Amino acid sequence: MRLIPFITMYVLGPSASASVVEYTDKTSWHSAVGTYSTIDFTGHPNGMPITTQYSESHGITFAPGSQTHHSSSFTNDGQGLRGQPSSHFAFYTPMQWIAVEFTGNIVFDLYFKGELIYTSTERWAPINQVAFFGLISNTPFDEVHLYRATFGGLVFYDDLYFGVPAPGALGVFALAAFGCRRRRRS
């Protein structure tokens, strides 16, 4: 029964070979994942290409096309990332959850070993606000592609959150996934 509050928060994504739960509520996602890493993209001049700046600190490398972007659109700290036409990055070690705060609209593609394992729903932020979009996957992914499916060509997001289950927490997530399935059948 304690799983029910968690279950009611999730939305299963539209396409998957991975089982992924989508969150649009930041607090719920943070509570569900527990621990995570954060990149806020501050400390860089506006327009700086981001590639390997976070490789050592966070184990993540960005493909060409992502650059820092200073704007009042990013209500957290005024600084975020601009991808043109999209933002593509890879993790040195596979992750199982990821989230961003974004403006406009955004879609996640998750890859593992070069294979697309999940495409998320496209989410929209209210005008002149940032919105939260987070995923928790039951299988690992090592590459992420962020883009706009509708009127694309650019994508904007600010804080990037990601992580993996702590040792010992895997059972909890397996149980949660099991609970989700049972509820869907009922």
Next chain:
Amino acid sequence: MNSSGHVIGSSSHNFGLGGQCKAHAAFWPSVGGTPVPLPPDDRETSGYAIAAPFTNGELHAVGVDWEQNVAMLWRRVDTSSLWEPPILSDVNVGGNIILCGQEGWERLYRAYDINDHGWIVGAGQLDADGFFAHRGFVMIPSTYCTADLNGDFIVDVLDLLILLSAWGLYTTTHCFGSPDINNSDVVDVQDLLILLGAWGPCPGMGIEVMTLNEQLTAAGLTGQQWNDYQSIMTGSSSQATKDNWTCWIMNYLMQCKNCPLCPGRDPFAN
């Protein structure tokens, strides 16, 4: 660029915004002049078109906010004022615009062009019973004269003929050009009265238009005959009678008295 030489576009010029240098919607008061950034100052935006939709010197510019992925409308009241913050980012802000075609617009992505009557064309997302579809839109200021059914900026006999030819028609299309001017779902005498009340050039248009009396005279009708027609239409006569009167008055207004189109006798014949 509009007919006054005002230019709208995008500039990567550093507008002194803390060293930021990004594509930004900008206004040039004249070709080769110094660009003025359009608000908000620190957003990545583009301007697509500019127009002077009124005669009071007001300027309107349209474009896009790339960060929010929404259409924009900027407004400058007069030459001494600054550009106001964009107002198109929310659909139908203040009820001052009309979105044509269908209801249920979720978001307007782009505003591509604007004419000197303030009409804006663009693209947006429509919620059609839960199915989201991308559609073009035309946005018309609600101050625009809705009785101008043929879009020539004059309410005259041509609009009257459009209305009469649709007499009794049931329609749920509530947009520019619909003869159901008052959105009651039926074209009836209320629409006729609105049209007659709006007779003449649309606001801001310095166009000479024949008055209704002049139009009636040219059609060989008297004011009394026109009053008789309105009495019939608002009275309790049968639908067949009303249809016959409407048919004949259209013939007169089209100056086609002998066209054998109407089912009954000519009620205006002496």
